[in-house]
Amino acid sequence: MHGLRSQLLFLFLAFGTCTISQATERVLRVAVLTNSPPMSYIGDVGQLVGFNVGLAQALCEEMEVRCALTVVPLEHVIDSVATGKFDFSAVSLLDTPERRAKVLLSKPYYRSTSIWFAKPGIEPGTSSVRVAMVAGSAQFRYAQARSWKITTVQHHSELPALLVDGKVEAVLIPMTTSLTLRKDQSIQSLGLVTTVMSQAELSGDVCYAIDPKNPELRDSINKAFDKIKQDGRFDRLNSKYLPFRLQ
Amino acid sequence: MIMPDQSILERLNRLGWPTGKAFALLCGVFVSIFLALVLWLAVDQRLVLEGAERLQDKTVPSTLEHFRLARNIEQLRLEGERVLSGRSPVERQQAMFIVSLIASHPAMLADARASALAREVESFLTRSAREGLSEKNNSEWVTLTNRLSLLADDLSIEGVNLETEDLRHMTTTMLQSHIKLAVVLALVAVFVGSFLFLIHRHLIRPLQMMSQTLSELRFGQPPSPVEASAMLEIREVEAAIGQLQKVMLENEQARQRLEFLATTDSLTSMFNRRHFMTLAEEEIKRAHRYARPICVGMADLDFFKRINDSYGHAVGDVVLQSMTALFAKALRHSDWVCRYGGEEFAFVFPETTPIEAQHLAERLRHFAAENRIELSDGICLRITLSVGLADASAGSLDEALKRADEALYEAKSRGRNRVVMAAASDIGERIDEIQVPANERSLH
Numbered sequence: 001m002h003g004l005r006s007q008l009l010f011l012f013l014a015f016g017t018c019t020i021s022q023a024t025e026r027v028l029r030v031a032v033l034t035n036s037p038p039m040s041y042i043g044d045v046g047q048l049v050g051f052n053v054g055l056a057q058a059l060c061e062e063m064e065v066r067c068a069l070t071v072v073p074l075e076h077v078i079d080s081v082a083t084g085k086f087d088f089s090a091v092s093l094l095d096t097p098e099r100r101a102k103v104l105l106s107k108p109y110y111r112s113t114s115i116w117f118a119k120p121g122i123e124p125g126t127s128s129v130r131v132a133m134v135a136g137s138a139q140f141r142y143a144q145a146r147s148w149k150i151t152t153v154q155h156h157s158e159l160p161a162l163l164v165d166g167k168v169e170a171v172l173i174p175m176t177t178s179l180t181l182r183k184d185q186s187i188q189s190l191g192l193v194t195t196v197m198s199q200a201e202l203s204g205d206v207c208y209a210i211d212p213k214n215p216e217l218r219d220s221i222n223k224a225f226d227k228i229k230q231d232g233r234f235d236r237l238n239s240k241y242l243p244f245r246l247q
Numbered sequence: 248m249i250m251p252d253q254s255i256l257e258r259l260n261r262l263g264w265p266t267g268k269a270f271a272l273l274c275g276v277f278v279s280i281f282l283a284l285v286l287w288l289a290v291d292q293r294l295v296l297e298g299a300e301r302l303q304d305k306t307v308p309s310t311l312e313h314f315r316l317a318r319n320i321e322q323l324r325l326e327g328e329r330v331l332s333g334r335s336p337v338e339r340q341q342a343m344f345i346v347s348l349i350a351s352h353p354a355m356l357a358d359a360r361a362s363a364l365a366r367e368v369e370s371f372l373t374r375s376a377r378e379g380l381s382e383k384n385n386s387e388w389v390t391l392t393n394r395l396s397l398l399a400d401d402l403s404i405e406g407v408n409l410e411t412e413d414l415r416h417m418t419t420t421m422l423q424s425h426i427k428l429a430v431v432l433a434l435v436a437v438f439v440g441s442f443l444f445l446i447h448r449h450l451i452r453p454l455q456m457m458s459q460t461l462s463e464l465r466f467g468q469p470p471s472p473v474e475a476s477a478m479l480e481i482r483e484v485e486a487a488i489g490q491l492q493k494v495m496l497e498n499e500q501a502r503q504r505l506e507f508l509a510t511t512d513s514l515t516s517m518f519n520r521r522h523f524m525t526l527a528e529e530e531i532k533r534a535h536r537y538a539r540p541i542c543v544g545m546a547d548l549d550f551f552k553r554i555n556d557s558y559g560h561a562v563g564d565v566v567l568q569s570m571t572a573l574f575a576k577a578l579r580h581s582d583w584v585c586r587y588g589g590e591e592f593a594f595v596f597p598e599t600t601p602i603e604a605q606h607l608a609e610r611l612r613h614f615a616a617e618n619r620i621e622l623s624d625g626i627c628l629r630i631t632l633s634v635g636l637a638d639a640s641a642g643s644l645d646e647a648l649k650r651a652d653e654a655l656y657e658a659k660s661r662g663r664n665r666v667v668m669a670a671a672s673d674i675g676e677r678i679d680e681i682q683v684p685a686n687e688r689s690l691h
Contacts, residue, residue: 113352188337196348203353229308243322
């Protein structure tokens with residue numbers, strides 16, 4: 001009788017341990033960009049850093065799950081998440097109808113605009129101007145819809161060289177990454193001027209993309225966003241990577 | 248206005264309330280009221296919960312947004328300082344770029360005050376960057392920075408006030424809830440008090456009255472008047488107790504009648520012989536136990552047969568009945584007397600020596616001789632008694648009565664209307680005679 005009781009206790013503990021370890025070993029696959037400072041980029045010691053990277057880690061910590069971050073080009077982010085290759089993407093994505101049709105979007109965590117960088121006198125929308133932008137971005141779709149002359153890149157870090165080499169006369173990029181581009185030493189001599197573009201397709205709410213088959217994850221991420229925005233973690237990351245408050 | 252209600256209540260009380268239904272109705276009313284009050288309190292609880300939820304989900308985020316906007320206003324001032332006093336053109340251009348970003352940020356544009364001031368700052372800085380910082384521009388910048396700081400303060404305070412307003416609403420609701428809770432507790436106290444009063448008034452007090460009535464029945468006391476209860480069941484029990492009381496009273500009366508019949512002679516209402524013998528035995532035992540004097544006697548009406556023969560048995564019965572009053576008059580309360588049979592009577596004289604018994608018997612004989620029995624037809628009869636006495640302080644009752652009977656026989660044989668005391672049993676056959684006065688002998 002004593003032996004049977006011991007065996008049952010062992011089974012119970014073993015089952016409980018398995019359950020706990022399964023719960024604690026849950027891993028979320030997260031898509032992130034690289035070479036897009038200050039949002040996500042490779043740091044000095046070779047690790048992924050940036051506002052979105054820190055935010056993803058804070059969300060996973062709040063949800064008590066382990067996250068595996070994988071670098072993905074922006075043009076593949078939506079499709080990768082839509083097909084379930086990733087559970088969510090820690091990439092700042094403008095809330096557009098096209099994206100909403102493919103994936104679930106988290107609640108907005110800030111609002112953004114787009115910035116036009118060009119030499120003086122070159123205005124947005126000039127048909128003869130060649131404009132560079134990141135493939136898969138909202139800016140790319142905006143320009144594509146208007147049949148602009150487009151040069152696409154995979155990463156924001158490729159843009160200064162295009163401007164310096166004269167391959168493009170202008171770039172159209174999101175507000176946050178424009179901060180880094182504006183500080184790039186190589187383009188300081190070009191005398192570029194900036195124009196804030198607040199058109200509906202180029203500005204608005206910024207969200208994370210989430211696996212469309214996992215609405216529970218969306219709810220968890222939304223709750224985690226609320227939490228880290230209230231306990232100060234969001235603002236600390238904001239201060240670490242950006243000169244003003246994202247709202 | 249009050250009287251009709253009272254009369255209705257009184258009529259209902261007269262009709263009576265079923266106890267179970269009455270208290271069930273009372274409890275039902277209370278439970279209904281209590282549930283309504285709980286729901287009343289629950290509304291406040293819900294309002295507080297909604298307030299807390301609103302505070303958590305909307306107000307706190309909105310407050311934080313106010314703080315962030317205030318922080319960006321402050322950042323706008325700092326970047327403006329860099330635009331005007333940056334160490335290098337690149338730094339100044341970078342600062343100007345950030346000013347443009349902040350001024351065109353959607354969150355900044357969403358607030359009219361912030362948007363207008365940010366645009367004004369951006370225009371000023373653009374102009375100053377182009378024209379250089381003059382004295383006038385510097386003064387204007389000081390004004391703008393003051394306005395930026397004030398706006399940042401205002402936004403921070405507004406953010407805090409958002410929470411203060413929500414907390415004020417929640418505090419007001421909680422205060423109302425406390426008042427409601429006090430009202431609920433007061434109503435509960437009133438109900439419990441009323442309930443206990445009704446239980447005491449309509450259950451406990453009637454039960455106490457019934458207990459008192461039953462106690463009075465047990466001790467044979469007349470029951471106290473009881474006010475009719477308003478509860479039907481209590482009223483039925485009270486009626487049953489009343490019925491029991493009536494039956495017990497009838498039984499007691501019957502018992503007393505039977506006892507009277509069993510112990511008395513139907514003609515004279517004196518004790519009958521059997522009961523007399525029982526009492527006499529007890530008296531003699533008591534006298535023997537305490538060595539007290541006691542005497543017995545036997546009396547017989549002289550020439551009673553002649554009365555029956557001359558006037559009929561009805562007159563004889565009247566004569567026998569007249570003896571009851573005569574004995575009551577002549578004897579003491581402590582003496583026992585019975586109709587022993589026919590016109591013969593027996594006596595027990597407790598605490599009485601033979602001499603005292605002789606005096607008693609002589610007084611009885613004298614009263615009888617003096618007594619006039621008036622019949623309905625105007626005839627007046629006088630009848631005498633012969634009495635035989637015996638000392639019963641030793642020996643049995645039967646022996647004493649036998650000796651008294653022998654003394655009576657002696658009195659008869661000596662001419663009647665006289666008292667003869669039997670000799671003591673250990674002395675033999677001596678019998679003492681009490682002489683009848685000469686003037687009384689002619690009466691029989």
